[in-house]
Amino acid sequence: MQTASISERSVELVEKNRPQQQRAIKTYEAILSATGELLREVGLERISTNIIAERAGVTVPALYRYFPNKYAVLNALGSRLLGARKAVFEHWQEGRLSGHGPYAMLESLNELLMGVYRVTRDFPGGVELLHGMQAMAPLQKVQQEHDWMVARTFAGIWADLNRVQCTEELVCKSRVAVALGFSSIQVALEDPDMSPDVALYEGAHALRSYLEHGMMKGPHGVN
């Protein structure tokens, strides 16, 4: 039953024809842009291949030339968003760890959270895409794989910094840390009664506390 329902939910996400000629690329991009705009305007619930094609200024079969279905479009756009988030993370990883002093870590984490926040906020339909990747079964894996990748990188950094080995266990802890960070970003993005700056700053505080006092404790923090 469980298995059956899972297989029922599975959907082809692989794109069909890649655009080759210039006008094809233009069409392809117009479809993704339209998708982003419409996600913002009408939300996940009402997005459809019909309105996407209309907004992009092409006919529906043109969309189906490149994408096998609606989810593949969201997947393509979602992957771009995750790529943009990943780029922020990698940029931070390269340059932002050089600070010193008692607040260097805090400021560094705050900048990271702020960077990911901004890139998501400014990405058309970014918030809705994240929801879609969390809520729509066919897209869940994309998001999870991204989170684990960030967690692995993060665990590597932390292991280097503390001169310990990067174990499987450390990666798991990082996975949780990543979830914590993202959740403060989500609050910043979505809760109208919360100042984004405060949410992110407190998120950075929490992360630092966890990194300095919680994560270093023995196997799953038992000792």
Add this chain to the structure above:
Amino acid sequence: MQTASISERSVELVEKNRPQQQRAIKTYEAILSATGELLREVGLERISTNIIAERAGVTVPALYRYFPNKYAVLNALGSRLLGARKAVFEHWQEGRLSGHGPYAMLESLNELLMGVYRVTRDFPGGVELLHGMQAMAPLQKVQQEHDWMVARTFAGIWADLNRVQCTEELVCKSRVAVALGFSSIQVALEDPDMSPDVALYEGAHALRSYLEHGMMKGPHGVN
């Protein structure tokens, strides 16, 4: 434009006729049960008034007797889930803070997270409902109000414990703390590559670290 799209998205959630007679209550409950089952089986994407009524063993107009639309059904079920979560929280609040020793706080937080995790996991369609309340515009406020309520209570507890005043700022910090806790629960519920126990235990660790080292620092942690 922004305003227009928001108003376009708004939907009536207030239930119409409350069931009075016994068979009416049975129908009403059958609708909610069916909704929970189907959320689990087919997911948010495919839920519809048609299949809910069919599964509940009633006709569609019977559903519309009690609910103005699909979102009102999800809202009713979602409110029950949040109520169940709230009950766990209140139960914890009353009894679980009496422990002592260096790990009392950690264990207590872990039990809280575990309790909320379990009640959500065992609630039919619980995970999908949470997604729905986050992703579907008409339902977002329900979830946010719940989170703020938990945050206010939590801030009160913390203020008592530390013999300080419960300020607006403290509530904001608690709001972030609540988001962190929920995010570890979400990882436990949804990431197949993560042991739920580990996710929750690390979540408890992170929360404790934040509560003990991060949250007490001055205005938004600046000092």
Add this chain to the structure above:
DNA sequence: TGTACATCAGTGAACGCGCGTTCACTGATGTAC
């Protein structure tokens, strides 16, 4: 206790609509000789 009536509860059938998707086709672009 019986009966008439009011209210509550649920049905059968139908509606218009937009959805996802596909078909056979025309037109545009690139390439070989």
Add this chain to the structure above:
DNA sequence: TGTACATCAGTGAACGCGCGTTCACTGATGTAC
């Protein structure tokens, strides 16, 4: 350079389907006298 051909790109029109919702109606339950 011209032309014939292959491939790429996009169109117009249509499909069956399930969606949300409503109508006028029948049947069940409760209540007043």
